[in-house]
Amino acid sequence: MEVNDKVSEFNITGTSEIELQHVKDLDKPRNKFRETLFLSSVTGISAMIAFGSTLALARKKDPTFFNKGLVSSKALPETGVDLALRALGYGSLYAVSGCGLLFYGIWKLSGANDMQEFRMKMGSILPRISRNDPPQGRTEFEGFRDLINYISTDYSSSSSEK
Incomplete structure (x- = not known):
């Protein structure tokens, strides 16, 4: 053929x-x-x-202060880049340690010994997510524009019904 x-x-x-x-x-x-x-x-x-x-x-x-931030001087003992890197380091440290402590606290408060037990306890506490089987709306789109058009017409029709 x-x-x-x-x-x-x-x-x-x-x-x-x-x-x-x-x-x-x-x-x-x-x-x-x-x-x-x-x-x-x-x-x-x-x-x-x-x-x-x-x-x-x-x-x-402001070119004057821009150039002062690139090179350290007596007036500014630390450059802008050094200050930004130090702030990024401290911010990362605080974010990781804070989230780690929060998650560890939730783990200990749940009383779970392993991940399976933690999953079961959280599953009993948290609300169930309903399954969308079969899907109620469209699931296939030809492109991003088609998706946006679908969302905008779906939203406008649901808001006009209220």
Whole structure:
């Protein structure tokens, strides 16, 4: 069977066999790696552009104090970078130790000895999450714009009914 014959043959939903094969190819791990790499690259580039534009704005707004923050002097014994790194270190230490103490306290207050027992105790205390089986709404979207349109029309119809 030639490629032209495959394109002309459609299944019940109106998609060709080639389109179905393309959808199956998207689920391969190689394509997931590419998608992850693409999104990570976009995020990294965006962060660098935002950081650079913020630095440029700070330098443009007050160049005298900007230059004083780069090099330590008698007036400022610590540079801005050193101060920021120290603040990041203390903030990370407080966040990790505070969350660790909170989680350890919850663990001890529950009286559990292992994770299975903790899971069962928390399952009996916390409310149950209802299953959405079968799904009540749409679960497949062609793209982000389709999802946003669905959410906006669903929200506007539910708020107008109230």
